[in-house]
Amino acid sequence: MSDDLKRDALEYHSLPRPGKLSIEITTPAETSRHLSLAYSPGVAEPVRAIAEDPENAFKYTMKGNLVAVISNGTAILGLGNLGSLASKPVMEGKALLFKRFANVDSIDIEIDSEDVDDIVKTVSLIAESFGGINLEDIKAPECFEVERRLIETCKVPIFHDDQHGTAIVTVAGMLNALEVQGKSIKDAKLVCLGAGAAAISCSRLLVSAGMPKDNILMIDRKGVIHGGRDDLNKYKAEFANQVTSARTLDDAIDGADIFLGLSGPDMLSADQLKKMAPNPIVFACANPDPEIRPELALATRDDLVMATGRSDYPNQVNNVLGFPFIFRGALDVRATAINEEMKLAAAFAIKELAKEEVLPEVVAAYGGEQWTFGRNYIIPKPMDARLLNRVAGAVARAAVETGVARVPLPEQYKA
Numbered sequence: 064m065s066d067d068l069k070r071d072a073l074e075y076h077s078l079p080r081p082g083k084l085s086i087e088i089t090t091p092a093e094t095s096r097h098l099s100l101a102y103s104p105g106v107a108e109p110v111r112a113i114a115e116d117p118e119n120a121f122k123y124t125m126k127g128n129l130v131a132v133i134s135n136g137t138a139i140l141g142l143g144n145l146g147s148l149a150s151k152p153v154m155e156g157k158a159l160l161f162k163r164f165a166n167v168d169s170i171d172i173e174i175d176s177e178d179v180d181d182i183v184k185t186v187s188l189i190a191e192s193f194g195g196i197n198l199e200d201i202k203a204p205e206c207f208e209v210e211r212r213l214i215e216t217c218k219v220p221i222f223h224d225d226q227h228g229t230a231i232v233t234v235a236g237m238l239n240a241l242e243v244q245g246k247s248i249k250d251a252k253l254v255c256l257g258a259g260a261a262a263i264s265c266s267r268l269l270v271s272a273g274m275p276k277d278n279i280l281m282i283d284r285k286g287v288i289h290g291g292r293d294d295l296n297k298y299k300a301e302f303a304n305q306v307t308s309a310r311t312l313d314d315a316i317d318g319a320d321i322f323l324g325l326s327g328p329d330m331l332s333a334d335q336l337k338k339m340a341p342n343p344i345v346f347a348c349a350n351p352d353p354e355i356r357p358e359l360a361l362a363t364r365d366d367l368v369m370a371t372g373r374s375d376y377p378n379q380v381n382n383v384l385g386f387p388f389i390f391r392g393a394l395d396v397r398a399t400a401i402n403e404e405m406k407l408a409a410a411f412a413i414k415e416l417a418k419e420e421v422l423p424e425v426v427a428a429y430g431g432e433q434w435t436f437g438r439n440y441i442i443p444k445p446m447d448a449r450l451l452n453r454v455a456g457a458v459a460r461a462a463v464e465t466g467v468a469r470v471p472l473p474e475q476y477k478a
């Protein structure tokens with residue numbers, strides 16, 4: 064990051080007041096009459112109504128449009144474990160994106176503990192106050208256990224964004240990248256650098272979308288995850304490749320069609336990129352610094368599709384394209400869960416939108432550059448206002464079809 068961008072980022076976060084959002088009042092609160100409705104004595108009426116029937120919380124409180132963004136700061140972007148308080152700018156950022164793109168109200172909650180029991184207890188005790196829970200930047204393998212136990216305990220959707228938001232957007236972009244490069248998901252060989260929350264979940268959803276598991280080589284800090292290793296947790300073991308003789312990234316990348324980076328900065332060298340198959344796909348998704356800089360990758364080869372997690376390069380493969388709209392759809396049908404069908408529906412809705420003409424306001428928001436579906440445009444931009452209805456609608460319809468919706472499909476999604 065340039066010094067200018069660093070300075071501007073700090074200024075952006077400090078002005079006009081510290082942080083990126085605030086809470087606003089939606090009802091009149093100017094007179095004693097208003098106060099006697101908003102607070103004592105009037106507030107007693109919705110209290111009694113909710114005590115009688117918890118569903119009334121959707122009618123009389125902000126619960127139905129409110130998501131908690133919860134982190135413990137153990138995997139803040141690709142910066143690592145920097146503690147719960149340091150994760151707050153990212154969590155406020157997620158809240159900004161929820162509001163900006165899908166008018167979902169959200170509040171960040173940072174839990175100062177790395178203990179799974181602590182996190183599960185804290186979240187399960189507050190979950191009923193929200194329409195949904197977005198877990199964020201909690202490292203693997205703890206994140207899997209936290210999410211599983213919360214899904215079992217809580218009645219509202221629990222969604223670990225680094226797993227599922229990332230997977231949904233990655234699958235959307237990957238299917239399009241494969242099409243652009245003339246490759247098939249059934250044959251393409253994938254190297255996944257990273258074996259944490261995002262990597263495991265992306266690989267699982269790619270398998271659901273048709274990629275044979277044997278075509279995936281997953282790599283952690285100790286090298287390729289293969290059947291001979293006895294140091295694997297059960298999540299990594301799911302991707303232990305039984306046939307490969309590759310042991311390092313250098314071995315694995317030889318002839319690979321796809322590099323999917325969900326690890327950390329500058330881990331893929333130009334020499335390694337040169338060893339990939341013709342027309343390769345490179346998703347260097349670590350934030351803020353990708354596994355290979357696009358300038359270096361594009362200077363090394365001219366036949367690749369290059370994507371990063373960042374807003375300042377073409378092809379932003381980032382969960383921002385997913386979580387605001389996925390929660391919008393789930394909240395609008397009061398879904399009790401965000402299931403596999405809803406995730407795949409979201410992925411296909413995002414994928415399809417990239418085939419349509421880019422709206423003039425999106426072109427303007429990105430400095431006037433024109434795009435059409437192809438190497439530099441495999442996935443829509445977050446500013447594309449059509450994402451809201453398309454993705455939220457796909458998610459809401461899938462929720463209704465799979466029986467996890469608690470209210471009928473809203474009119475706007477019946478198209």
Ligand SMILES: NC(=O)C1=CN([C@@H]2O[C@H](COP(=O)(O)OP(=O)(O)OC[C@H]3O[C@@H](n4cnc5c(N)ncnc54)[C@H](OP(=O)(O)O)[C@@H]3O)[C@@H](O)[C@H]2O)C=CC1
Nearest residue numbers: 138140141203258259260261283284325349350372381382
């Ligand atoms: N673009 C997007 O939308 C998203 C991007 N990401 C990015 O993905 C990355 C991982 O995030 P997340 O899964 O949440 O974090 P986790 O902490 O759960 O996982 C990190 C993984 O990266 C691996 N890793 C770290 N350094 C190396 C290395 N030198 N060589 C090989 N593997 C390495 C770790 O290996 P080990 O298991 O051995 O410790 C671990 O498996 C971050 O950079 C994050 O910004 C995440 C979510 C969304």
Ligand SMILES: CC(=O)C(=O)O
Nearest residue numbers: 140141225350381382
């Ligand atoms: C984008 C995101 O969630 C991450 O990098 O962790």
Ligand SMILES: [Mg+2]
Nearest residue numbers: 140199200225
């Ligand atoms: Mg994250």
